[in-house]
Amino acid sequence: MARPIRVLVVDDSAIVRRVLSKTLGMDPDIEVVGAARDPFAARELIAKQRPDVITLDMEMPRMDGLTFLRKLMHHMPIATIVISSLTPKGGKLALAALDAGAVEVMCKAGTAYSVGDMAQELVERIKAASRANVSKIAPSTREAAGPVRLEAIARTSQQIVAIGASTGGTVVLEAILTRLPEASPPILVTQHMPEHFTRAFADRLDSLTAIRVREASDGDSVMTGQALIAPGNRHMLLQRSGARFHVRVQVGPLVNRHRPSVDVMFASVARCAGRNAVGVILTGMGKDGAKGLLQMRKAGARTIGQDEATSVVFGMPKAAAELGAVDDVCPLNVIPGRVLELAAG
DSSP, X not given: OOOOEXXXXXXXXXXXXXXXXXXXXXXXXXXXXXXXXSHHHHXXXXXXXXXXXXXXXXXXXXXXXXXXXXXXXXXXXXXXXXEEOSSHHHHHXXXXXXXHTOSEEEEOOSSGGGHHHXXXXXXXXXXXXXXXXXXXXXXXXXXXOOOOOHHHHHTOXXXXXXXXXXXXXXXXXXXXXXXXXXXXXXXXXXXXXXXXXXXXXXXXXXXXXXXXXXXXXXTOBOOTTEEEEOOTTXXXXXXXXXXXXXXXXXXXXXXXXXXXXXXXXXXXXXXXXXXXXXXXXXXXXSOTTHHHHHHHHHTTOEEEEEOTTTOSSBSHHHHXXXXXXXXXXXXXXXXXXXXXXXXXX
């Protein structure tokens, strides 16, 4: 029998530490090896207990969580799930934490009574984080991507590119979108991310890329040189009216336990764009996107799956490949150029 996943809880709230420790410890696959009220106490427990996964609050006394995370990833990379407040400031901190090497971000519970509900979701995130290849997201060990080949840029045509990602996807999406030229085909992105964090994520990408990047709103037109990011807690679907494509943004039920769901987006692209599309499935836990990507492939679209070596969690790309939904399996540095080649037909 495999040993339990060793977890350290870091939070300045005694109630949060107590509830998380109790709830997480009820799962037979998890062992809570300690709970620290601040990064200094956490440092001592890490040296002593060597946890597999850390849950980390952002706002703490003596040292904030982001500073601690950056130090941790520099000296001893450990899979870390950041718990951030649902505020504009919290969204920016969450993105900075992902950039610093966090595996996942979650919204902090609004009240002490809702911590237990958050802990149930946290259990699944911890299990995924324990399998994450932290070396692919720790800043000190990330591979620098080279430029997209010029011949691919020159041949880019007007097609729709749909991209789905989850765990580790924010770093990977940045690596892909920052390498695409201004005249890239329209791009739709569904990244599993909490509500309100996606706008900060889109704004950050927009400041780094040649293309325009926006959080999608209901009715937005799908245009060349633009990427639309599905808002947290909303599904994004492609729709067509004559020759014009636009997106619908709606609540709807959870699909594969996610909203937004990659499957929902891919299925809509299969229906509306058919062979005039390219589907890309990136790093992430679970199977969301696999069935939708297969629908795209059956409709004539070309499809790409990220390879295991460059994935933080090889769950979603693996599930899609096993289902027969993937035409090309590519490492991260090849994906931008391959997307442009396939979009050029």
